[in-house]
Amino acid sequence: MAEVDEVLRRHAPIAADALDQVEAAAWSEGERWGRIELVELISVACAAQLGVPPLTPPERFRGRRRDGGDADGPHPTDRLTGPDRTILDFAVQFSLDVSAVTDEQRSGLFEQLGEQVAGVAAVVFVMDFVPRARAALGALIGGAHGIGPPGTSPAPDEVPIWDALGAFIRAVPQLDALDPITSELVRLRGARQHQCRLCQSLRSRPALLAGADEETFAGADEYERSDLSPLQKAALAFTDAMIWTPGQLESSAVRLVELASEEQRVELVLDVTRNALNKIAVALGADAAHVDEGIEIYDVDADGGLVYGLTLG
Numbered sequence: 001m002a003e004v005d006e007v008l009r010r011h012a013p014i015a016a017d018a019l020d021q022v023e024a025a026a027w028s029e030g031e032r033w034g035r036i037e038l039v040e041l042i043s044v045a046c047a048a049q050l051g052v053p054p055l056t057p058p059e060r061f062r063g064r065r066r067d068g069g070d071a072d073g074p075h076p077t078d079r080l081t082g083p084d085r086t087i088l089d090f091a092v093q094f095s096l097d098v099s100a101v102t103d104e105q106r107s108g109l110f111e112q113l114g115e116q117v118a119g120v121a122a123v124v125f126v127m128d129f130v131p132r133a134r135a136a137l138g139a140l141i142g143g144a145h146g147i148g149p150p151g152t153s154p155a156p157d158e159v160p161i162w163d164a165l166g167a168f169i170r171a172v173p174q175l176d177a178l179d180p181i182t183s184e185l186v187r188l189r190g191a192r193q194h195q196c197r198l199c200q201s202l203r204s205r206p207a208l209l210a211g212a213d214e215e216t217f218a219g220a221d222e223y224e225r226s227d228l229s230p231l232q233k234a235a236l237a238f239t240d241a242m243i244w245t246p247g248q249l250e251s252s253a254v255r256l257v258e259l260a261s262e263e264q265r266v267e268l269v270l271d272v273t274r275n276a277l278n279k280i281a282v283a284l285g286a287d288a289a290h291v292d293e294g295i296e297i298y299d300v301d302a303d304g305g306l307v308y309g310l311t312l313g
Contacts, residue, residue, distance in 0.1 A: 003141070003142050004137050004138050004141045004142040007137075007141045007142075007262060007266065008137055008141075008266055011175075011177070011262065011263045011266040011267070012171075012172075012175055012266055012267065012270060014171045014174065015168065015171040015172050015174075015175065015270050018164065018167040018168035018171045019130065019133070019168060019270075019273075021159045021164040021167060021168070022126055022130065022161075022164045022165055022168050023055060023126060023130050024058065024159065024164075025126075025159045025160060025161040025163070025164035025165075026039065026055075026122070026123045026126035026127065026130075026161060027039060027057050027058055027061055028159070028160075028161070029119055029122070029123050029160075029161045030061075030123060031061065033116065033119075033120075035084065035087075036057065036061050038080070038084050038087060038088065039057070039123060039127065040056075040057055040061075041080075041088060042087070042088060042091040042123070042124060042127045043055045043056070043127040043131075045088065045091065045092055045095075046091060046092070046095040046124075046127050046128045046131070047127075047131050049092065049095060049096055050095065050128075050131065050132065050246050050247055051245075051246065051247020051248065052131045052132060052134075052135040052246050052247050053131060053134075053135070054127075054131060055126070055127060055130060055131055082112070083112040083113065086105075086108050086109060086112045086113075087109070087112075087113070087120055087124075089105065090105050090106075090108075090109050090124065090283070091124040091127065091128070093105060094121075094124050094125075094128060094279060094283050095124075095127075095128040098194050098195075098279040098282050098283050099193075099194055099195035099282060101282070101283045103285075106283070106284065106285055109121075109284075117284065118162075118280075118284070119161055119162070121280045121283055121284055122161045122162060122165060122280060123161060124283075125165075125276070125277065125279055125280050126161075128279070129273055129276050129279070130273070131246070132242050132246040132273070133242075133269055133270070133272075133273040135246050135247070135249060136238070136241075136242050136246065136249060136253075136269045136272070137266070137269050139249040139250065139253040140238075140249075140253050140256060140257060140265040140266075140268075140269065141262065141265065141266075165277065168273075168274065169274060169277065169304065170303055170304030170305060171304060172267075172270045172271060172273075172274040172304070173274075173300040173304045174304055175266075175267040175270065175271075176267075177261065177263040177264045177266075177267045178235075178264050178267050178268065178271070179210065180204060180206035180207045180209075180210050180212075181207045181210050181211070181212045181216065181232070182229075182231065182232050182235055183204070183207070183267075183271055184203070184204040184206075184207035184212065184217070185216075185217065185219065185220045185223075185228070185232055185235070185236060186235055186236065186239050186268065186271055186272060186275070187199065187204070187271070187275045188200070188217055188220040189220045189223075189236050189239045189240070190239060190243065190272060190275040190276060190278070191275070191278060192220065192221065193239075193240070193243050193244070194243075194276070194278055194279055194282055195282060196278035196279075196281060196282050196287045197287045197288055197289045198278070198281065198287045198288060198289050198290065199275070199278045199287070200289075201289035201290070201291055201294075201295055201296055202295065202296055202297075202298050202308075203217065203295045203296070203297055203298070204297075204298065204299070205297050205298065205299040205310050205312065206299065208297065208312055209312065216228075219232075220236060223236040223237070224237075230259055231259045231260060231264075234252070234255045234256045234258075234259050234260065235256065235260070235268055237252045237255060237256075238252045238253065238255075238256045238268065238272075239268075239272050240252070241253075242269070242272050243272075243276070256268070290308060290309070296308055296309060297309070297310040297311060297312065298310060
């Protein structure tokens with residue numbers, strides 16, 4: 001585990017710190033709601049159905065109960081309140097297949113939580129996808145399931161959840177071990193698996209300038225039968241594994257290790273994780289494309305922010 005953490009920080013120190021901040025901020029957000037037990041239960045429920053180890057709360061939160069008592073293990077589901085049950089049911093579906101979140105689940109969440117919805121969805125994303133990322137890094141680098149709890153993050157109450165996610169979103173595009181076409185194919189694969197309307201409508205300006213076209217991007221669908229490179233096919237297969245079978249990464253990891261450098265593997269995991277933030281928009285029905293038809297060209301600015309509505313000229 002220490003070896004994996006060291007490799008991650010060697011190749012992507014800013015993104016690694018941001019990932020730690022994201023994880024710590026999720027627990028802090030749960031404390032702010034008064035729902036630490038529920039966040040732990042979401043973590044366990046998501047991890048159980050994915051086949052990966054769950055995130056565990058920082059030491060100061062462990063064993064705490066809403067009634068002030070101490071107990072081991074997660075809060076029993078039969079004691080959940082109506083709002084907590086609504087959140088847990090939403091989280092399980094979010095993790096399993098976000099495109100299948102129902103209008104009833106979505107409306108129930110808004111009715112129960114109001115302005116807290118975005119924060120709740122962000123915490124669910126962390127409990128769902130950060131364990132996948134840590135399992136993927138372990139499979140690609142150390143053969144382990146994860147890299148353990150964050151060790152260098154600031155105090156949890158110093159980083160609001162959306163600030164932490166924003167820092168992670170901006171940090172990952174600064175990595176450049178993967179070529180822009182491969183990165184864009186990976187992004188599109190995740191967009192289509194999660195059925196994000198906005199993400200499917202976008203095309204990367206750097207990828208287009210590097211020679212990609214719609215025929216290239218179509219390869220993200222039937223990639224094994226496409227003319228994509230062996231590395232691109234392996235990257236897409238590993239993307240699928242992170243999304244659908246994160247507890248069974250071995251075969252796709254072996255394939256990718258044979259073709260990708262250590263730095264490329266780290267970047268791929270962070271790319272897939274960053275791209276998967278589209279699950280929040282999809283889950284909340286906020287993923288509408290900016291264009292009514294066709295595609296929209298985007299790029300990333302020097303600070304890691306997205307710029308939309310560009311041309312190739």
